[in-house]
Amino acid sequence: MVDSLAARDVLHRQLTGVMIALHMAVALLYLFARAAFSAPVRDMPALQPILGQHPFWGLVHAAIAALLIAGLVTVRPPLPSIxxxxxxxxxxxxxxxxxxxxxxxxxxxxxxxxxLALVGGVPLSWLCARAWTTREH
Known part of the structure; x- marks a missing residue:
């Protein structure tokens, strides 16, 4: 039983590590201006600042990575799940x-x-969140 719990804990940490790496990769791509589309928006230039190509999203991904790192390091019950x-x-x-x-x-x-974000990132995050949530109870 103890080995099973230790193995699950390692899996939770590995999944969280993968998510940290993905968020940091996207943040670095934004830092180097590689993730932003260069094509202009037709008929709706006012949408440009709020769409996913805006540099703000690089900061969001970096902040999420920092939050994941904090959750991984502290392992306080609600933080990894949040x-x-x-x-x-x-x-x-x-x-x-x-x-x-x-x-x-x-x-x-x-x-x-x-x-890839919708098909890979969302399910991986939900899987990891579920794993940390069940670990807390």
Whole structure:
């Protein structure tokens, strides 16, 4: 029983580590201006600041990574779960906004990033949040 709990704890930490790495990678891409689409929005230039390509999202991903690191280091009961739920919300909103941006862009843009965020980031974050939540009880 103890070995099973220790193995689950290692798995929770590894999943959280993967999410930290993903958020930091996106934050670094924004830092180097690689994650932002360069295609202009047609007919709706006012949407540009709120869509997923705005540099603000680099700060959001960095903040989520810092929150995940704090949750991983302290392992206080609510913090890892809250951090994972925040990660899921970030991936969901960011991915949807990038899909909207891709639909409104005049040039063809790759939708691989937002699709990976929605298909990979959101489920991974929810899985990790569920794991930390069940660990707390």
């Amino acid at each position: 951090a994972c739920h925040a990660s899921a919300a970030c991936w969901l909103v960011w991915g949807l906004l990038l899909l909207v941006w891709g639909a409104l862009a005049t040039a063809s843009v790759s939708l691989v990033g937002p699709i």
